[in-house]
Amino acid sequence: MAGQKIQAPKGVSEYVPPRSAAFEFVRECLIEPARKAGYQLIELPVFEDTELFTRGVGESTDVVSKEMYTFQDRGDRSITLRPEGTAGVMRAVIEHGLDRGQLPAKLWYSGQFFRAERPQAGRYRQFYQVGIEAIGLDDAAIDAEVIAIADAGFKAIGLSKYRLEITSLGDAQSRADHRVDLVKFIAGMKLDEATSARAALNPLRLFDDKRPEIKDAMAKAPLLIDYLNESSRSHFEQVTRYLDVLGIAYILNPHMVRGLDYYTGTTFEFVHELLGAQSGIGGGGRYDGLMAELGGQSLSGIGFGLGVDRALLAAEAEGVINENSFVSDLFIIPLGDAAKEMAMKIAGELRAVGKSVEIAFGDRALKGAMKGADKSGARYVIVLGDSEISSATVELKEMKTGATSSVKIASLIKAI
RNA sequence: GUGGACGUAGCUCAGCUGGUAGAGCACCCGGUUGUGGUCCGGGAUGUCGCGGGUUCGAGCCCCGUCGUUCACCCCA
Structure with missing residues (x-):
């Protein structure tokens, strides 16, 4: 349609x-x-x-x-x-x-x-x-x-308002040993169908349950962190020591559950x-x-x-994002066809040396174009008309202060 | 997948017990011939998410559908 x-x-x-x-x-x-x-x-x-x-x-x-x-x-x-x-x-x-x-x-x-x-x-x-x-x-x-x-x-x-939670899941043997005991523990709990299905798939999931009654019941459940073998434990302790040295705050969360099997x-x-x-x-x-x-x-x-x-x-x-991170260095307002061509040439040269330059196309009225320059957040603006072209000089206006200065078109690169 | 709320101009929303759509912001033009942000004046804008139904008549009621949002679940 x-x-x-x-x-x-x-x-x-x-x-x-x-x-x-x-x-x-x-x-x-x-x-x-x-x-x-x-x-x-x-x-x-x-x-x-x-x-x-x-x-x-x-x-x-x-x-x-x-x-x-x-x-x-x-x-x-x-x-x-x-x-x-x-x-x-x-x-x-x-x-x-x-x-x-x-x-x-x-x-x-x-x-x-x-x-x-x-x-x-x-x-x-x-x-x-x-x-x-x-x-x-x-x-x-x-x-x-x-x-x-x-x-x-x-x-x-x-x-700044975030926290780092860490734990160790140990190696395969540690997890297998823990799982046996955890499954035994869970078998003693009364669970609804959906929950026991989840537990069957991954018993660790119950540690993450948000319901208070489950949370209370799981408080006494065996923790994986207590089943780590010597090498897993020392590796993890070493990690936390390095984090301390780096001054990175963390919270040990032995209840952490991850959704991907490979961890x-x-x-x-x-x-x-x-x-x-x-x-x-x-x-x-x-x-x-x-x-x-x-x-x-x-x-x-x-x-x-x-x-x-x-x-x-x-x-x-x-509230840490500040707007207007991107602003152009120069905004050119051409008046007339000859000025438009000149504006495009100037823009090309300035862009080639790394300046960001916008041009007001569409033959807008000067007032409207100035508004456009203002909205764009550009640092400087120049108006390009017949007199500027014949004198090869423009009034370079700094938008923030409103101050203007006469600048030769050829030396615009240095001025902005 | 389950449950709740919502869906009206670009944006945020108003619209009484159903009578044929509004505000603010944004946008455009102008305030004497070429310099913005304030102020003043003027202007444009909507198949009221979509499709059915009830009714003389629906943005307002009913059903469906699509989408958004919040929670469950899950995870970035």
């Missing part, structure tokens, strides 16, 4: 001016600390072979079992829009032999991810993450560094205080078995994923 409006698909986040500038700022803040720590860009497809996620993330997880965008492509392959970043990075590391060089392989990525959930504040079907992965090093120091990089990103945005050992989450139910602005941890599970050598890795959408929401909630 002609004229019918088409809406964006349900639950996607979009960023248009002026908010897109804030989004870009937040994303850059999150990426920069990784670059400074020697992490390199890895740019990957947004869709992958479905098996990468069923095998890598784990079939028992909600993410895989009911939140993936999966479809058959024209070659009848099962394709899935990536719901998270780590599995894809590991796939690419193995495929390109990045694990054959010097270790750790340190990588960062940024882009959109997809999960078919019911949309909510801070929860979208297409969302943005910035993430890093450090692969092939067991040193507790890199666990701390990874956490520090995430923290630096949030601080760069200007966030082992050090695990962490950043939680913002001003957000609603979707308050996690980032999280990550170590994954010992993932690479081998995906057919690579048996190397450990650690990484995080930070939510750009949520970090932006958090920044807005804290």
Whole structure:
């Protein structure tokens, strides 16, 4: 039907001016600390072979079992829009032999991810993450560094009302031992059907239940942190010691549950205080078995994923985003055709040396064009008419103060 | 997937017990021929999310649908 409006698909986040500038700022803040720590860009497809996620993330997880965008492509392959970043990075590391060089392989990525959930504040079907992965090093120091990089990103945005929660999930043996006891404990509880189904899938989930009666009952449940073997325990203690040295505050949360199966050992989450139910602005941890599970050598890795959408929401909630971060250096108002040509030539020359220049096109009246210059936030404005062209001189006006000065067109570069 | 609230100009919203749509902001023009932000005057703008139904008549009532939002769930 002609004229019918088409809406964006349900639950996607979009960023248009002026908010897109804030989004870009937040994303850059999150990426920069990784670059400074020697992490390199890895740019990957947004869709992958479905098996990468069923095998890598784990079939028992909600993410895989009911939140993936999966479809058959024209070659009848099962394709899935990536719901998270780590599995894809590991796939690419193995495929390109990045694990054959010097270790750790340190990588960062940024882009959109997809999960078919019911949309909510801070929860979208297409969302943005910035993430890093450090692969092939067991040193507790890199666990701390990874956490520090995430923290630096949030601080760069200007966030302060968030907390870091950490714990250790231990190795496979520690988790298996704990699970036996935890399942035994849960068997003694009276649970409704949905809850016991959840417990059967992942008994740790009950630690995260928000109902007070469950919380009370779980208060006496055996904690995974008490089942860590010697090496897991000392590794984790080492991590916390490094965080202390770095002055990064954290809260030990032995109840922490993560939604992805591959996490082992050090695990962490950043939680913002001003957000609603979707308050996690980032999280990550170590994954010992993932690479081998995906057919690579048996190397450990650690990484995080930070939510750009949520970090932006958090920044807005804290009021730390300042508008007008982008302004042009010069705004040119041409009067007449000859002036328009001249304006375009001047703009080209100034842009070539790194100045940002806008031109008022469309033959607007001077008053309207001046308003446009004002709205744009440009630092300087010049009006270009016949007299300016013949004298090769313009009145350079500084918008903030209103002060003007005569400047030769040829020396505009130096003046602004 | 489950439950609640909402959906009116670009934005924020008003619209009494159903009678055929408004405000503020933003936008455009002007306030003597070429210099903005204040002020004053003027102007444009809506298939009242979409589709049915009830009614002489619906933005207001009913049903459906799409979307948004909040919580559960889950997580970035």
